[in-house]
Amino acid sequence: MSEPLPDSEAKLTTQQRVVMYRRMLLCRMFEERVYYLFLEGRLPGTIHQSQGQEASAVGVCSVLRSGDMITSTHRPHSHAIARGVPVTSLMAELFAKDTGCCRGKGGSMHVGDRDAGMLPAIAIVGGGIPLASGYALAFKYLKQPNIVACFFGEGATNIGAFHEAVNMAAIWDLPVVFVCENNKYAASTAVEKVMKVKHVSERAQAYGIPGETVDGNDVEITYYAMQRAAERARAGKGPTLLEIETYRFAGHSRSDPGHYRAAEEVASWKERDPIARYEKQLSTEALITPEDMAGFKAAIDRELEEAIHLAERDPSPKPEDCLSDVFVS
Amino acid sequence: MSSSASVISSRELRGREMTLVEALREALREEMRRDDRVILLGEDIGVEGGFGGAFTVTLGLSEEFGHHRVIDTPISEAAIAGVAAGAAMAGLRPVADVQYGDFLFLAMDQLANNAAKLRYMSGGKLAVPMVLRAPVGATTRGSQHGQSLEAFFMHVPGLKVACPSNPYDGKGLLKSAIRDDNPVIFFEHKLLYGSKGARKEKAGLQVAGIVPEEEYLIPFGEAKIVRPGRNVTIVANLLMVHRSMQAAEILASQSIDAEVIDVRTLVPFDWPAVFDSVKKTGRLIIVEEDNLTGGWGAEVAARVADDCIGYLDAPIRRVAAPDTPPPFAPIMEQFYVPSVERIVSTAKQVVVV
Ligand SMILES: Cc1ncc(C[n+]2csc(CCOP(=O)(O)OP(=O)(O)O)c2C)c(N)n1
Numbered sequence: 048m049s050e051p052l053p054d055s056e057a058k059l060t061t062q063q064r065v066v067m068y069r070r071m072l073l074c075r076m077f078e079e080r081v082y083y084l085f086l087e088g089r090l091p092g093t094i095h096q097s098q099g100q101e102a103s104a105v106g107v108c109s110v111l112r113s114g115d116m117i118t119s120t121h122r123p124h125s126h127a128i129a130r131g132v133p134v135t136s137l138m139a140e141l142f143a144k145d146t147g148c149c150r151g152k153g154g155s156m157h158v159g160d161r162d163a164g165m166l167p168a169i170a171i172v173g174g175g176i177p178l179a180s181g182y183a184l185a186f187k188y189l190k191q192p193n194i195v196a197c198f199f200g201e202g203a204t205n206i207g208a209f210h211e212a213v214n215m216a217a218i219w220d221l222p223v224v225f226v227c228e229n230n231k232y233a234a235s236t237a238v239e240k241v242m243k244v245k246h247v248s249e250r251a252q253a254y255g256i257p258g259e260t261v262d263g264n265d266v267e268i269t270y271y272a273m274q275r276a277a278e279r280a281r282a283g284k285g286p287t288l289l290e291i292e293t294y295r296f297a298g299h300s301r302s303d304p305g306h307y308r309a310a311e312e313v314a315s316w317k318e319r320d321p322i323a324r325y326e327k328q329l330s331t332e333a334l335i336t337p338e339d340m341a342g343f344k345a346a347i348d349r350e351l352e353e354a355i356h357l358a359e360r361d362p363s364p365k366p367e368d369c370l371s372d373v374f375v376s
Numbered sequence: 377m378s379s380s381a382s383v384i385s386s387r388e389l390r391g392r393e394m395t396l397v398e399a400l401r402e403a404l405r406e407e408m409r410r411d412d413r414v415i416l417l418g419e420d421i422g423v424e425g426g427f428g429g430a431f432t433v434t435l436g437l438s439e440e441f442g443h444h445r446v447i448d449t450p451i452s453e454a455a456i457a458g459v460a461a462g463a464a465m466a467g468l469r470p471v472a473d474v475q476y477g478d479f480l481f482l483a484m485d486q487l488a489n490n491a492a493k494l495r496y497m498s499g500g501k502l503a504v505p506m507v508l509r510a511p512v513g514a515t516t517r518g519s520q521h522g523q524s525l526e527a528f529f530m531h532v533p534g535l536k537v538a539c540p541s542n543p544y545d546g547k548g549l550l551k552s553a554i555r556d557d558n559p560v561i562f563f564e565h566k567l568l569y570g571s572k573g574a575r576k577e578k579a580g581l582q583v584a585g586i587v588p589e590e591e592y593l594i595p596f597g598e599a600k601i602v603r604p605g606r607n608v609t610i611v612a613n614l615l616m617v618h619r620s621m622q623a624a625e626i627l628a629s630q631s632i633d634a635e636v637i638d639v640r641t642l643v644p645f646d647w648p649a650v651f652d653s654v655k656k657t658g659r660l661i662i663v664e665e666d667n668l669t670g671g672w673g674a675e676v677a678a679r680v681a682d683d684c685i686g687y688l689d690a691p692i693r694r695v696a697a698p699d700t701p702p703p704f705a706p707i708m709e710q711f712y713v714p715s716v717e718r719i720v721s722t723a724k725q726v727v728v729v
Binding site for chain 1: 700710
């Protein structure tokens with residue numbers, strides 16, 4: 048399931064909308080499977096999951112074209128799926144296999160595949176933001192018609208690298224969209240405790256670029272906001288700071304029970320589940336039927352089952368593979 | 377020169393059994409009670425319902441001391457280090473932390489250019505009494521969450537560097553670090569924490585140790601001979617002390633009597649302890665989890681070559697991580713981190729029985 052979304056400057060077509068729905072579903076079901084694989088002790092390392100944030104990943108990436116690039120964070124699974132990194136190679140990476148998208152060297156926090164349009168995710172908070180500006184500088188210099196979508200959390204906007212890299216992109220009108228997924232918490236830290244302004248998007252003013260805050264649990268709102276920002280970037284007018292308001296349903300990482308969030312708060316966000324909302328919207332408009340949904344779920348289930356099955360049988364790297372890839376030889 | 381190294385066997389100690397996390401927490405609590413200029417700075421260290429820092433060391437401290445002393449910061453490592461240095465000059469004793477040692481690179485400017493040099497640049501007028509705690513070690517989290525960084529900081533004049541291997545040393549050294557008038561980078565190994573519950577490390581060692589009820593401090597610059605021996609000196613820190621001890625047991629069964637030295641602090645370094653031992657055994661192996669090239673072991677090898685060349689009966693050997701980033705896949709990580717087997721086989725190369 049990585050059918051490419053057609054390029055779009057205009058209104059979403061019915062087909063695109065259904066594809067976006069299906070892709071969000073794939074993100075969600077992938078994360079749910081991975082969660083249980085971790086609980087069962089079948090995956091090594093740690094994970095940071097993105098249930099609840101699928102509309103951001105899918106809304107943003109659905110605007111991108113081939114040749115565009117995304118940067119991501121310690122919470123990269125949905126970004127990778129939305130960008131079209133093959134699910135088999137993602138799953139294999141989580142299983143630490145040689146067939147993984149980083150050949151077992153990266154792991155959950157560094158998944159990515161340049162050829163699919165995603166750099167290895169950067170797990171240093173804010174560390175991907177300068178890379179995004181740099182990639183965009185090269186696009187501009189090389190006169191390539193591409194843009195970069197740079198994902199990061201609201202917590203990353205307090206890192207010096209954010210300021211330095213957004214400012215550079217602004218003064219040089221670089222083709223990049225800074226996509227801040229504001230899910231209200233950086234690990235256990237509530238955003239109000241670490242930021243005096245109400246919205247991350249207000250920070251755009253300081254760089255002289257547009258800033259916009261959108262309902263990130265609505266995939267179409269997110270899509271159209273990204274479309275505006277992407278058009279601006281492609282037209283050579285420079286970056287936009289897009290704040291996508293959303294919420295993570297899971298803990299910060301594998302081991303986090305999330306006691307710092309009120310149960311009512313979590314429940315109220317679950318009411319706004321981006322997938323359930325879109326399901327309802329598409330059903331109301333009679334674009335999908337309950338049978339379609341059941342069909343999608345069954346197909347995704349099979350796809351994930353197959354990916355797990357393959358990953359488990361795939362070869363591990365050899366111990367001494369540790370030594371390769373340090374330099375270009 | 378006679379050795380200042382102390383030989384302490386935990387059997388001599390009376391006290392409670394504690395994990396490293398508990399011992400470090402007790403050190404913080406005691407120093408905060410003793411001196412209200414001691415404050416803590418870090419991410420997620422005092423949030424209600426939170427973690428008590430990435431590895432639970434500060435759990436419960438905001439309840440006792442309040443948020444004006446256990447200060448939750450934004451994700452801003454450069455400012456955490458720099459603010460700690462600024463406050464330290466003005467008379468506080470900040471104990472800051474980063475969640476993973478790898479993030480010290482974000483704080484490098486403030487540490488290496490400011491904290492380390494302000495004493496010097498002020499002609500001896502200023503002091504920067506701060507501590508920066510940092511967890512190190514590879515734990516299947518990949519390249520940006522598993523580095524061992526001691527050598528970077530050992531290289532900067534003006535910074536002290538501690539690296540305890542057990543709860544007793546952890547507590548005593550942290551208390552000394554807090555009372556030290558110089559900036560101290562305090563390394564803790566993730567697999568030695570003994571964290572419980574959700575923060576438990578799968579591959580973590582069970583290194584609970586005896587920590588006395590009564591107060592004690594461990595001075596910087598005193599190595600500990602954790603196992604006396606005659607045939608070969610093994611110098612190690614952090615997790616590698618434990619691997620070296622396991623190796624020494626295996627070697628003993630093969631008639632090789634290894635002396636294991638836990639350096640405990642890298643700056644200042646207890647040179648007499650290592651020199652005396654090498655003069656006795658004639659052989660030296662240095663075991664570190666850091667990358668081989670330019671690791672702290674290289675400095676030890678050079679100094680021993682300088683001072684003890686006439687006593688050496690075999691080449692000095694280093695057992696270290698190869699010159700690669702920490703890989704993610706456990707099978708590669710096990711290759712990367714020095715193993716007991718590598719220490720044993722290296723010892724057998726230098727000691728011909
Ligand atoms: C420089 C740095 N500091 C601290 C961390 C530890 N850490 C990992 S994720 C995280 C919270 C990040 O919050 P945010 O950027 O809002 O992203 P979210 O987790 O909400 O997706 C922290 C503190 C890190 N990885 N990098």
